[in-house]
Amino acid sequence: MRHVPALINRFANDERGVFAVLFGVMAIVLVALGGATVDYVTLEQTRARAQSALDATVLALQPEINRGITNEEIRARAEALVIERIGDTRVQANVDTITTDPQTGRLFLGGRFTMPTMFVSLVGVTELGASFSSEAMKGSLNMEIALALDVTGSMAGNRIKVLKEASTELVDVILANNSGDTTAKIAIVPYSQAVNAGTYAQAIRGPIVAPKNLTGVTWSTGSTKSITGATNTSPVKISSSYHGFKNNDWVYISGLNGVSHVNNQAFQVQSASTHSYELRGSTSNWWSSDATSGSAIKCQNAGCNPTLTSARHGFSTGDYIVITDVRGMTNLNNRLHQITATTRDTMVIGGMPAGGGGNYQANTGRIYCTWQNATEGCEYYRFQTQAGSWVASRVTTCVTERSANPFNDQPPYVTYAGRNYPPAGDCPSSVIVPLTDQRATLTTAISNLPATGTTSGSLGILWAWYMLSPNFGYIWPEMRRPEPYDTPDLLKAAIIMTDGDFNTVHYDGVLSRDSNIGSSSGRHRNNAHNGPPYEQAKRYCDELRKARITVYTVGFEIGTGSAAEEIMMYCASDPANYYSAANGEALKDSFRQIARNISALRLTM
Structure with missing residues (x-):
């Protein structure tokens, strides 16, 4: 026992292993501090999603405060959208503050969320939270919005799905302005190789000449003459008793059981006698044998x-x-x-x-x-291709750029728009929708958007302008006509979206030589009347500015510095009006921001 005090004293003074203990304590603190960055970034991302959802909700629900919606209904809808947009079941979110003022059109929503931590819980902080709020006020501007949407083949799959979702949300936000003294209308321009005018095509690109009825076809005269022999020689010699044919007559040969290579063809008669004649230009064939039966008939016209x-x-x-x-x-x-x-x-x-x-x-x-002119066109148009062949393409209800007076918005009765004679009827199925405040009309059109064809982006820009032009108003139903450009308290805005290269322009309604798409057998031998794709696009954008139309542009997954991005940036009314969407979620966010910017409902905080 006498050694026990000594052992205790030595243990008390022994410093071996102290560093390990201190490091263990400090490691927890270091991990917590480093991980705090991860927890903070997650917090900010969650807050941003919650804020975006609440902004969209307050804009969408503001018009309802004058239509009898209760605060509890507002709270429930807002909270559900916030939770859905956050998309993380570990996050607890609630909207608990609702203030409405029907007279001023004010709607305020506020809430808070909490989320579990991953790293700072090591030092006792088990959750983080943040508040979010949004307020909308009724504005005072009337709006006419043209939405030009790229529905080309490159939009197939998830891209067109996301575009439909983004467009539908934009429609809901903008149409929310239809309350009190303000109005909001939207036009839709789906574009690819051309723009489909549907039932408005004749008024826009002029009439199509009606066809003539065919009532009879004749090609032969007299009776069929029996052939009793045909030699495999050059020329082929036909035996036929009392055939009655004369030299230089045209005859049609069929049914030979030998020298079959002359069957179903027209020949001129030579060396005719009472019971035989030769087929001018015919030759023998090594695999053929003489014939013993067949028939011939005289033709009405040369070549039958x-x-x-x-x-x-x-x-x-x-x-x-x-x-x-x-x-x-x-x-x-x-x-x-x-x-x-x-x-x-x-x-x-x-x-x-x-x-x-x-x-x-x-x-x-x-x-x-098969012709066309400035006032009318045919059902088919004959043209020479870049490859040198002559073909005929059929007209569609799609329209293209004007070949005369192209860079203005003159009414079509002054100068018709171009007709469209595309290869294989390549006209997008979705037709233009003139200005309307009817949600069902717009959302139905959006849900039916196709994804096919090439990209005439310049034509999409042009038709966004035309849909807002009062000079085109006489074409549409009265309630869907654009107001004059100088109407007080009216915002005219065009939203132009594309996902790629502008590669299509036209010559006389046909893909032109300088279109960067298709084969030479489908393009016209001539370059486009109004210049190549991007040159045309710039000119149309310039005209939009002169008309004082506010332009927003969206590039969806297009390359930085590409020609497509350059034209989108050029066309936007302001640098801030160009949106680059790198993915589907960014496209939706871009459309939300544009809707917020042009909406008569303004977020005030």
Whole structure:
């Protein structure tokens, strides 16, 4: 026992291991301090989401304070949106302050949230919290807003889904201004290769010439003559007793059981005798044998080209036509034909031997012209492609830029907009929506937005202007017409959104040579009347400024410094009016901010 006091004294004075104990204590403090940054960033991100949700809510609900909504209903809707936007079940949030003043149009909402900590809990701080509030006041401006939306093929998938959500939210915020003495209307311009004018197309781009009815097709004369022999020689010699054909007659050969390479073709007769004749230009074929049966019939016209009957058709020799809806002789359908001869009620078309096309069914078929001018156009338009071929494309209800007087908003009755003859009918399915305050009309149009085609961004800008132009007002229903530019207390604003390169402009309604899209077989041989895509876009943006239209632009996932971003920045009325959205959530935030900026409801805090 005498050693116990000594042991106790030595233990009391022993400093070995003190550092480890001190480090253990300090490590907890250091980890807590370092982790505090993470907890603080999380707090600020949560606060930002809560604030954004409350801002959107106060703008959306402000009009309801004059329509009998209760404070509890406001609180519940606001709180639900805040919780949804925060998106973290660990966070507790509530909206507990509601102040309304129907006379001034004031709505104030306030609340608070708390969230558990991850790191500072090590030093006893188990949760952090923050308050948030938002207030909206009724404004005094009337609004006309044109929303030009890129619905091209690159928008497919999640992009178009996010755009629909962002656009719908913007509509709700802006239409909330329709209370008291203020009005708000929105027009929608979906654009891709062109802009679909729908039922307004004729008033905007002029009438389309009606087709002529086809009532008869003939190509042969006389009776069919039996062939009893055909030699595999050059030229082929036909045996046919008392055939009656003369030299230079045209005949149509069919049904040969040998030398089949001359079947279903037209030939001129040469070396004709009573019982035989030769087929001019025919040759032998090494794999063919002589024939012992077949038939021939005399043709009405050279080359066995058919004669069409159409009363007072109005066409001239040399014109090109397109025929559709023929039954029986279906090889006439959907092809370019040139007229080689005409009478008042008939025409002969060249390059189309008709004998092998079946038996024509009377009174079927339509005949279309293939030209256009400043006052009217045809159902089809014939043009030479960049590749050198001649093709005909069919008109759509889409419209394109004017080829004359392009950089102004003259009424269409002065200068029609361009027609559209795209390859494969490439016209977006969604049509323009003139100014309206009807939410259902707007949201239905938004929900049906497609994602197809190329990007005529310059045309989207142009039509955002046209939808706000009083010069176009006579086209729309009376309640949907834009007010004059100088109307007091009226804001005209265009919102232009794109997700990529402007690559499409037109020549006579066809993709032009200087469009940066498609193949040379689908583009016109000429460059666009009004310049390449970005040059046109700048000119239209300049005209928007002259008209004192406030312009907001949104670039959705476009490259920094790209030509698309440069034109969006150029077109915005102010540098602050350009929004770069790097992802879907940023696009929604951009639309929210724009809606807030142009809305007659102003956030006051």
